[in-house]
Amino acid sequence: xxxxxxxxxxxxxxxxxKVCEVKWSDDHISRFHAKWLRFNCHCSQCYPELSGIYKxxxxxxxxxxxxxxxxxxDNALLTKHSWDIMENHTTTQPFEWLRSFCYCDICLSxxxxxxxxxxxxxxxTKVQQDIPTIDYSEMKDNDVGLYSMLQxxxxxxxxxxxxxxxxxxxxxQFARRFGPIRETIYGEMFDVLPHNSINVAYTCKGxxxxxxxxxxxxxxxxxxxxxxxxxDEVSGGVSTLLDMFQVAExxxxxxxxxxxTFLEVPACFNTIDYKRKEVPLYFEVQKHHIxxxxxxxxVAVNWHxxxxxxxxxxxxDVERYYKAxxxxxxxxxxxKLVGRFRFRLRTGDLVFFNNRRMTHATDGFTxxxxxxxxxxxxxxxxxxxxxxxxxxxxxxLEVTPPKxxxxxxx
Ligand SMILES: [Zn+2]
Ligand SMILES: [Zn+2]
Numbered sequence: 001x002x003x004x005x006x007x008x009x010x011x012x013x014x015x016x017x018k019v020c021e022v023k024w025s026d027d028h029i030s031r032f033h034a035k036w037l038r039f040n041c042h043c044s045q046c047y048p049e050l051s052g053i054y055k056x057x058x059x060x061x062x063x064x065x066x067x068x069x070x071x072x073x074d075n076a077l078l079t080k081h082s083w084d085i086m087e088n089h090t091t092t093q094p095f096e097w098l099r100s101f102c103y104c105d106i107c108l109s110x111x112x113x114x115x116x117x118x119x120x121x122x123x124x125t126k127v128q129q130d131i132p133t134i135d136y137s138e139m140k141d142n143d144v145g146l147y148s149m150l151q152x153x154x155x156x157x158x159x160x161x162x163x164x165x166x167x168x169x170x171x172x173q174f175a176r177r178f179g180p181i182r183e184t185i186y187g188e189m190f191d192v193l194p195h196n197s198i199n200v201a202y203t204c205k206g207x208x209x210x211x212x213x214x215x216x217x218x219x220x221x222x223x224x225x226x227x228x229x230x231x232d233e234v235s236g237g238v239s240t241l242l243d244m245f246q247v248a249e250x251x252x253x254x255x256x257x258x259x260x261t262f263l264e265v266p267a268c269f270n271t272i273d274y275k276r277k278e279v280p281l282y283f284e285v286q287k288h289h290i291x292x293x294x295x296x297x298x299v300a301v302n303w304h305x306x307x308x309x310x311x312x313x314x315x316x317d318v319e320r321y322y323k324a325x326x327x328x329x330x331x332x333x334x335x336k337l338v339g340r341f342r343f344r345l346r347t348g349d350l351v352f353f354n355n356r357r358m359t360h361a362t363d364g365f366t367x368x369x370x371x372x373x374x375x376x377x378x379x380x381x382x383x384x385x386x387x388x389x390x391x392x393x394x395x396x397l398e399v400t401p402p403k404x405x406x407x408x409x410x
Contacts, residue, residue: 006099008072013079017066020079022098030102034067037079040101043092060085112295112409117402118357119297121155122246122338131343133160136350146177147395149352150388154402157243157339158353164226166348171226171375174350179383182220184213185279192225192374194367204372206364209242209332211355213378214269214304215283221381221406223355227345231370240361241353243339244301245405247331248290252298254331258324262290265317265324267302270309284309289328293409300407303359305329332359345374356381357405381406 010023020037022030039058041047046056062083069080077098079091113120132152139145139161152159164170172189175181181188194204213219230237252259270284291300313321334340339358345351353360355378365372381404392399403409 005096007075007095008077011070011072011077013067013070017068017082020067020070020077022077024099028099028102028104028106030099030104030107032077032098032103034065034079034081035061037067037077037091037093038065038081038084040093041089041091042076042094042097043090045086045089057085109295112297114400115403115409116297117154117400118157118243118245118405119249122243122249125338127336127338129156129338131160131341132156132158133162136161136163136165136348143391143395147388147391147397150384150391153352153354153384154388154404156341157245157358158241158341158351160343160345161350161352162346163348164350166228168228169375170228171224171350171377174226175224175377175379178222178387179379182222182378182380184216184220184378185281185283189375189377192376193372203366204237204364206236207362208305209240209359209361210304210306211244211302211359212304213355214302214307215271215285217285217287219302219356220378221354221356221404222352222379222384223360223376224350224352224379225345225374225376226350227347227372227374229371229373230345230347230349231372233368233370234372235366235368236363237365237372238342238344238363239351240363241339241341241351241358242332242337242361243357244303244332244359245298245357246337246339247328248298248301250331250337251290251328255324255327258320258327259290261317261320261324262328263288263292265313265321267321268309268312269302269304269307271307286312289325291407293407295409297403297409299403299409300356300405302356354381354405 007025008022009025012021014021017034019031019033022032024030038061039056048055066082067079068082071078073092075095077093081091134145134149134152139149149159149161164174169189172181211219212223266286266288268284268286271281273281287302289302290298293299311318311321385404389399389401
């Protein structure tokens with residue numbers, strides 16, 4: 001929470017010396033613990049010049065380190081401690097910084113809520129919204145356009161970019177503007193082009209809703225698919241994207257018992273192919289379909305019905321896992337969900353989506369003599385979030401760091 005121009009009107013050390021109670025000029029009350037204050041000292045002796053270099057050796061401080069004094073200095077809270085590694089040290093925190101880090105229940109829940117752009121988005125949005133789209137020309141050499149694209153991506157979980165030049169490997173060039181390519185065992189780029197696609201009336205089966213690369217512990221955060229060619233002759237092939245964070249929130253509300261099962265009982269995902277021509281594969285990982293963080297916020301969803309392998313769970317959990325799985329799958333099938341999008345890519349379209357938030361699917365299609373050729377690659381969410389925040393900073397925009405689905409609210 002950003003509160004500017006606040007000052008402290010009263011300070012008091014609790015009788016046991018464990019906390020400093022601060023009353024602010026707007027009557028807000030904060031309570032800061034002795035060690036928390038000491039280890040976040042902003043004085044020139046303590047404050048790290050470079051992040052990652054600690055000047056204060058935390059473990060040296062005994063468990064019963066207490067506060068002995070608290071006073072109001074020049075725009076700063078000043079405190080003294082019962083024990084210190086530095087002589088005559090005064091712990092110092094500027095007002096504005098201190099208030100922005102207040103960890104009372106109100107401030108903490110407001111901070112976490114403000115970052116939960118995903119829940120806010122589907123709570124405030126109507127069913128059958130437009131597909132978030134931007135034209136390539138708007139973001140090609142333009143930071144404002146690039147930021148606007150990322151903003152749509154952060155809110156809706158994806159953005160479609162139209163009229164991206166249909167050149168081989170253009171998807172890699174596009175992706176590198178956001179961070180390094182997240183390479184997988186399938187290389188830095190993959191082609192989605194059925195080998196029989198030039199045959200007249202060749203039919204390709206549809207692919208149900210899934211997240212790519214679930215067999216990795218660290219699933220790639222962003223997937224890009226560029227339609228190099230999607231001829232009008234091809235019938236079908238409509239894409240679906242579904243916001244799994246919304247599905248998970250509905251699941252939590254409607255079936256608390258089953259939701260708890262998903263938090264407690266993990267699924268297994270594997271890809272085992274000893275005969276694979278390029279590189280043989282042995283991937284297996286056990287992880288939960290839904291992950292909550294410290295604040296009970298949904299921060300990760302893992303879903304791929306196809307690569308889910310034989311369960312290896314305790315006997316007592318088998319039945320309840322299948323019950324929860326069925327309920328969750330039934331919510332995914334609902335047509336009227338804010339987070340469900342259906343669209344057909346056109347030649348030159350590039351879809352940039354969060355592969356840890358959205359599942360994606362393609363309807364079956366028949367080529368009818370036409371060609372559907374996509375090229376795809378992956379990025380990490382962390383670098384993309386960093387790009388979003390630093391771009392906002394460069395443009396002078398005040399932006400709350402968003403929850404992106406990388407297993408963390410903060
Ligand atoms: Zn200090
Ligand atoms: Zn507070």
